[in-house]
Amino acid sequence: MPAGTNPTWIVMICLGPFAGAAARAAPPERPVPEPAGPVGSGQDGAPADEGTIGTSSDEAGPDRVPGAPPSDGEGTPETGGEDARAVRPEPPPEEAPSPPPRRVALPPLGEDGRMFEPPAATPDERMDWDLPVTCLHDESGEVFLRYQCRPPRGRETEWLCLYSPGRETREDGGKGPELERVQWCSASFWIRPDELVEFLRSQLPDGSRLVAGIAEAPPGWRRDERGRVFQVNFDLYRRVYLGTRWYPAVLSPAGTELGRVGLEFGSRIETLSDDLRSRYRIQVLPGEVLLNPLGVSGMLLRFDSSRDADDPFLRFTTFWGTPARHDLYADVGGWFDALGVEYRPRNSDDEIQLRFLAGGLTWDLWHSPDMYSYVRLRLGAAFDDLYLDRDGVDNRLALGPLAAVEGDFTFDADGFHHLTFGSSYEAPFVWREDGAAAATFTQRFANELAYEVIFLAINDQPLTFRASVGGGYRSDVAEGAAGWELTAGAGLRFSFWVPARDLEALREIRARGRD
Amino acid sequence: MRTSAGAFPRAMTALLGAAGALLASAPAVAQEGSGTAATTTSGEAAWTTDAEGRRFRVGFDPGSRWLLGGGYATGLAADGGWAGPAAGMAETGLQYRHVVEDLEEETAWKLSHEFLAVRAWLGDLGTAPVPRLDATLYRSAYLRWQRQGFLTLPTTTPQRVPFPFNIGLDVAAGRFETVPEETGLAARLEILHAHFLLDAWRSRVPGRFAQFGLGFGYDLWLAGRFDADEPLGTEHLVSPGADFVAGVRTETRDGRHAVEAHGSCGGWWSNVRGWGLRAQAAASYELVWLAINDQPLSAYVEAAYRYEPFLDDAGAAHEFRATAGLRLGITLSE
Numbered sequence: 001m002p003a004g005t006n007p008t009w010i011v012m013i014c015l016g017p018f019a020g021a022a023a024r025a026a027p028p029e030r031p032v033p034e035p036a037g038p039v040g041s042g043q044d045g046a047p048a049d050e051g052t053i054g055t056s057s058d059e060a061g062p063d064r065v066p067g068a069p070p071s072d073g074e075g076t077p078e079t080g081g082e083d084a085r086a087v088r089p090e091p092p093p094e095e096a097p098s099p100p101p102r103r104v105a106l107p108p109l110g111e112d113g114r115m116f117e118p119p120a121a122t123p124d125e126r127m128d129w130d131l132p133v134t135c136l137h138d139e140s141g142e143v144f145l146r147y148q149c150r151p152p153r154g155r156e157t158e159w160l161c162l163y164s165p166g167r168e169t170r171e172d173g174g175k176g177p178e179l180e181r182v183q184w185c186s187a188s189f190w191i192r193p194d195e196l197v198e199f200l201r202s203q204l205p206d207g208s209r210l211v212a213g214i215a216e217a218p219p220g221w222r223r224d225e226r227g228r229v230f231q232v233n234f235d236l237y238r239r240v241y242l243g244t245r246w247y248p249a250v251l252s253p254a255g256t257e258l259g260r261v262g263l264e265f266g267s268r269i270e271t272l273s274d275d276l277r278s279r280y281r282i283q284v285l286p287g288e289v290l291l292n293p294l295g296v297s298g299m300l301l302r303f304d305s306s307r308d309a310d311d312p313f314l315r316f317t318t319f320w321g322t323p324a325r326h327d328l329y330a331d332v333g334g335w336f337d338a339l340g341v342e343y344r345p346r347n348s349d350d351e352i353q354l355r356f357l358a359g360g361l362t363w364d365l366w367h368s369p370d371m372y373s374y375v376r377l378r379l380g381a382a383f384d385d386l387y388l389d390r391d392g393v394d395n396r397l398a399l400g401p402l403a404a405v406e407g408d409f410t411f412d413a414d415g416f417h418h419l420t421f422g423s424s425y426e427a428p429f430v431w432r433e434d435g436a437a438a439a440t441f442t443q444r445f446a447n448e449l450a451y452e453v454i455f456l457a458i459n460d461q462p463l464t465f466r467a468s469v470g471g472g473y474r475s476d477v478a479e480g481a482a483g484w485e486l487t488a489g490a491g492l493r494f495s496f497w498v499p500a501r502d503l504e505a506l507r508e509i510r511a512r513g514r515d
Numbered sequence: 516m517r518t519s520a521g522a523f524p525r526a527m528t529a530l531l532g533a534a535g536a537l538l539a540s541a542p543a544v545a546q547e548g549s550g551t552a553a554t555t556t557s558g559e560a561a562w563t564t565d566a567e568g569r570r571f572r573v574g575f576d577p578g579s580r581w582l583l584g585g586g587y588a589t590g591l592a593a594d595g596g597w598a599g600p601a602a603g604m605a606e607t608g609l610q611y612r613h614v615v616e617d618l619e620e621e622t623a624w625k626l627s628h629e630f631l632a633v634r635a636w637l638g639d640l641g642t643a644p645v646p647r648l649d650a651t652l653y654r655s656a657y658l659r660w661q662r663q664g665f666l667t668l669p670t671t672t673p674q675r676v677p678f679p680f681n682i683g684l685d686v687a688a689g690r691f692e693t694v695p696e697e698t699g700l701a702a703r704l705e706i707l708h709a710h711f712l713l714d715a716w717r718s719r720v721p722g723r724f725a726q727f728g729l730g731f732g733y734d735l736w737l738a739g740r741f742d743a744d745e746p747l748g749t750e751h752l753v754s755p756g757a758d759f760v761a762g763v764r765t766e767t768r769d770g771r772h773a774v775e776a777h778g779s780c781g782g783w784w785s786n787v788r789g790w791g792l793r794a795q796a797a798a799s800y801e802l803v804w805l806a807i808n809d810q811p812l813s814a815y816v817e818a819a820y821r822y823e824p825f826l827d828d829a830g831a832a833h834e835f836r837a838t839a840g841l842r843l844g845i846t847l848s849e
Contacts, residue, residue, distance in 0.1 A: 314807055316806070318805060319803060323571070323573045325569050325571040
């Protein structure tokens, strides 16, 4: 508030330049819906009953405002933007009859008379992210109180208004930093804190009750009683991760390797199409470095997709009897792997498997409405080079079909528990590039069952525990390395930049259903 | 089971009779003179809508499609017994037919084309002297429909005499067949066959005819084996207008049933063996029983016979094959 401005003015700024600076709020991820009832049903989320201030159509508001500004317009705060609107209430005419006082239950004021007394117990009510919030600024422009009102729910008979301070509370009760990740102020008022009670009585709905609450938090986040916000919902399919695991194996015929350790890394992005019917999964540089003995596996790019088809995949028309049409839906998507490498597969001495390209189709046998979870068939072909670096380079090209059954399940809405399984079979035909030998038929068979759970978050970055068992067979590598394998793994993964799951999209999909 | 060439005419007659009985139960035959509109194989008439509002195709043009097929085939062994077991067979081909009308003269050309018709037998047919690969570059038939057929006699006062046939022409060029070595041949090449046709049915509807005619042909046989060290020998065969052909075909209005029988018989001259009689005949029935994404899937049976007396092995002179299979047609008509 500019210095020298009449402090008794009450000005409402509607998302003007002051709003962002004053509220220090994060931009909302989606439009804030207008609540039912008087709150926000007028303009800008302010209570729209006869006590509303700051709306151009409001004629009754000013007479409820103590210290209303003069009508000559002097000292009007600059809003500084086209969207900002400042309405200066007119003083009530002397002959106007006094409206009846509102019945508003307010908490007791603190000793300084500028703020309510801190609640004796932890508030059990939380402000709603989707309801508009009104911010009250003091002389310095700082938000000292935020409140929102909601109509009666269930058996409630009165409006409930919740308020929270604009700052976090320190452990010793002092003021902390400004609240993080709060909703935009849909209405802002500059008032003197000692006029707080009178202002609220003029603004809150008649018959309402104002109680302390915990400020709102974005979907997927939670705020504690001190106003600190933290993430409680994680989309592990959008992350960058680093991990380590103990990865013992029993290899036939090589023997047991109990001291094997793996360093895992990768990044993953998943996104829904605009029509919410396709989910695209992209992994960049997923891989692992194995130590003791050394081995490396990785992939430059991996893509796959799921499709919730709204058109039948096949339409059968039968011509016995009256011609009739029968629709078969199949959720078919695509996948490809590009530029993969496996250094010393199965601990072979001199081999590197390069995967130039692999691709094919995915067929979801089942998937959840938002396609987070699925069971599918993956079919396709791969083109590889089994690079043998022994007494010179020996390229052995391999081309063959592959098929896999895969599943991925997320068991809870907050994305904490994940179970994956996969069983793949490849039948590459391997031939030496120099044509010295005929093509040979080889096999690769791989299986894995894994469970991953979030058990801690550090700075809102989740730490997960992952356990797995697996096994397989391959005959394409050198004779001493070919054979069966059983593995087990247990380790931790630290994930970065993990957003909350998009539960709003899931609600939209469920509401839509299949056409 | 053993059979002989003499049993073939009876089998063929029975097959045609069965096909005719099937057609008798098919939907009403189109009005012969009303043109292609009498069929429901293309255009909006080929589609219908069910009670749920879903649109689907019920009419198909069996002469305008890219067909992909597979089936099983067996043949008569060189010693007269059945070759077995039956071999898998794959086929493809591009068929297209259309009608070019001249409304003023009340005539129409019914043009049928077939490009790159290929059949390959994938399994073991034993010693059966039937082709292992049968590919034809181009095959066609051009039939001229006229509402009132007539002949003009060039007398002093030209006279118009009613003529109960339509005329036409068929052409086949570039047929290549490989046959088992028991026949003594590496391959047969039909360079060009063409016949002048008379159509007694005189139907304006494509796919319906009862025609016969005479024509010529030129074949080239490659004797020996492709993988032998010795060069292949060549033998030229010519029919100088003495090759008689006959064929009959009909389809239901919606194109879902088609029956055809055709044959040829004629005198041919070989530069190696002199004159001889060559003959062949085939009959088939095709039924569209399912459509997948509005593309017809049909089942068919076919029996074919060829008499080839010029072969070194007299036991291989009678070539008989029976085929049953499925065809997926990628429809080329709207």
